[in-house]
Amino acid sequence: MSAPTAALIPAPAVLELHEGTLNLGTEAVVAAHPLFLAEARLLAEQCSLTFALPTTSRIDVVLTLSETPLPEEGYELDITGTGVAIRASTPTGAWHGAQTLRQLLLDGRTLPLLHIEDAPRFPWRGMLLDCGRHMMSVEYVKKAIDRLSLHRMNVLHWHLTEDQGWRLAVDAYPKLTEVGAWRSTHSSGDEGGRYGGFYTKEQVREIVAYAAARHVTVVPEIELPGHSVAALAAYPELSCTGGPFEVETQWGVHADIYCAGNDSVFTFLETVLGEVLELFPSEFIHIGGDEAPKERWEECPKCQARIRDEGLADEHELQSWFIGRIGDWLESQGRRMIGWDEILEGGLPDGATVQSWRGMDGALAAVRSGHDAVVSPTSHCYLDYDTGTTSLRKSYSFEPVPPGLTDAEADRILGGEGNMWTEYAPEEIVDTKIWPRLAALAERLWSPADRSDFFDFSRRWRIHKPRLEALGVTPGPEGRPVSIAAHFDPVLDGFVLECDADAPELQLAVGTPDSPPDPAGLYLDTSLVVKGSGTVLVQAVWDGEAWGEPAVCRLVRHAGVGREPVSAPAFSPRYAAGGTTALIDGLRGSGNYRDGRWQGVERVDLELVHDLGKPRRLSRITGGFLQDANSWIFLPTSVEVDVSEDGIAYRPLGTATHDVSNKVQDKVQWDAVIEADGTPARFIRLTARNVGACPAWHPGAGGDAWVFCDEVIIETEDDQ
Ligand code: ACM
Ligand code: ZN
DSSP, X not given: OOOOOOOXXXXXXXXXXXXXXXXXXXXXXXXXXXXXXXXHHHHHHHHTOEEOOTTSSOOSEEEEEOSSOOOTTOEEEEEETTEEEEEESSHHHHHHHHHHHHHHHTTOSEXXXXXXXXXXXXXXXXXXXXXXXXXXXXXXXXXXXXXXXXXXXXXXXXXXXXXXXXOBOOTTOTHHHHTTTEESOOSSTTOOSSEEOOBOHHHHHHHHHHHHHTTOEEEEEEEESSSOHHHHHHOGXXXXXXXXXXXXXXXXXXXXOBOSSOHHHHHHHHHHHHHHHHHOOOSEXXXXXXXXXXXXXXHOHHHHHHHHHTTOSSHHHHHHHHHHHHXXXXXXXXXXXXXXXXXXXXXXXXXXXXXXXXXXXHHHHHHHTTOOEEEOOHHHHBTTSOTTTSOHHHHHTOOSSOTTOOHHHHHTEEEEEEEEOOTTOOHHHHHHHHTTHHHHHHHHHHSOGGGOXXXXXXXXXXXXXXHHHHTTOOOXXXXXXXXXXXXXXXXXXXEEEEEEESSTTOEEEEEOSSSOOOTTSOOBOSEEEEOSSEEEEEEEEETTEEOSOOEEEEEOOOTTTTSOOSBOOOOOGGGOTTGGGGGGSSEEOOSOTTSSSOEEEESSOEEEEEEEEEEEEEEEEEEEEEEBGGGTBOOOSOEEEEEESSSSSEEEEEEEOOOOOTTOOSOEEEEEEEEEEEEEEEEEEEEEOOOOBOOTTSTTTTSBOEEEEEEEEEEETTOO
């Protein structure tokens, strides 16, 4: 067996490895100071050690009270030839020390000798678990809590109410769960039919106690005023229109929200929150506050009367008033309110803490005005995003404190969270989304900023992964540790591919789908030239083994490549791909519209005009399109190609259509092919008809729809 290592995640603040090992046999005995008995008992249970009172004659692992005061959550851990000692000043510190030991014991009973001094950088180290979109079993929620605590994380942000489901039993309002906990269908996969469930109060108490034993605080989230359609389905009188409503079956931002002009809404919310406070001892209560469209309030006489009576300027101030009223009530109950960064709109209520998700601006605004903030920007912290968008490395590059803050402002950044939204992630696959990125976030939230080292983290992750697997967790991919930038070079008469790898010690093996990269084969420098069409795979290799997923570059060499178009589509700068030449650069996209190869046009038709430089006999024109209805991207209704000799007078060449419904949830790639049969032409104009507005059934109904195109392939008869 190889020598034991101390590949801990998160990395301890101070870690000294010493020569030698300690073998903790199966009979090893754990004892503890009277303050730490519960922690010692649970550690013994988790690691199959024997718990004993300190009067026992043999002690192998001891949790002791530190003689010198340590930070609130800090601990010291010594593994010497004679045993293990964990010192702390608080039970929480002792627990974190115990979980560090637990990580090592997951490798086996032979421990490296070491000395650790450790304490967290931030007090709030959390994960949001959305049990509104997909109901998760009590067993699963407990497991998630246990995995958090194994990584010295301490907050489960439990998202309990949504448009698509209300999950918490409330005695005063039984219909919340009788009606609100059930959706008629589920958009995700094969879960057709009635879907849902809820947590009884007894189950909630069980979960809260389970978490408390692991020094994890459960912060419940009760969404208001938006994301509340499930509650409105149960009690439509709480809305502006009176309903009726059904529990939402589609993910999205929905227009019906609690009426701000109706006093019974506040009676309802205070009663519900009163029951919440009885269940959850957490200082903070999350009230949501995000994504609350204002159109119902604009039309509602009661809401308009409220605006007048309270002297408010508009619906944004009405939202601020709404949130402030709930915040005051929570404060009167001795709790603190936290909400998503939209609670800044119309003025941040006194005492409110902001959870910044749309970037870091919300956190900046909050701390600069003397409020606390928790950070979980989509860019780094959204665990529902695929790893092609947010790779492990991207998550690891998360810095919770934005630049330019004073020390006092930086201190108001309490910490951060990884957010696991679950419309498309049932319990069975949630772990593959959470891990390994949450391990990266755990480290960024615990370890000193100057210990940040992605390559070192990646090395430790390779050792840590089997520990999670031993606990029954199936981690997902890390993403692609190598990216490819490609362009056509007329001088070299081919595509130049430049590879960028995550780590200097990664080697690059190159291959194709038919002849996959050989990790034991020859390695590429960083660039290569490819003359013709084909798919190139570049695999990162670490110590002779494939590391992560290969980067994929699909190249199509066609007659349009290498020239500027006469006119490019009116693309959005957010989805420019390569800019004006993106559609005739020879680079095809993947199924991910954010992969940098797809160009997006919002609301209007996509039109490209290209000049081949001289008349050519066309054989075929192909436009590549993507549908991702959940992202408001639809296939064009039709694709028309016109051709011209002079760029002035055009004649139609052909039209392509498809029979793909825009209701298809899965991503669809469609190549619109227009045969040309040798038609001579110099200018080509391709027009893809945008559906324009999202259809009536769609969560974005009426909003701007997108057309996404990756390439317009122009094939001629004289092509090689
Ligand atoms: C959010 O993702 N709507 C907070
Ligand atoms: Zn209203």
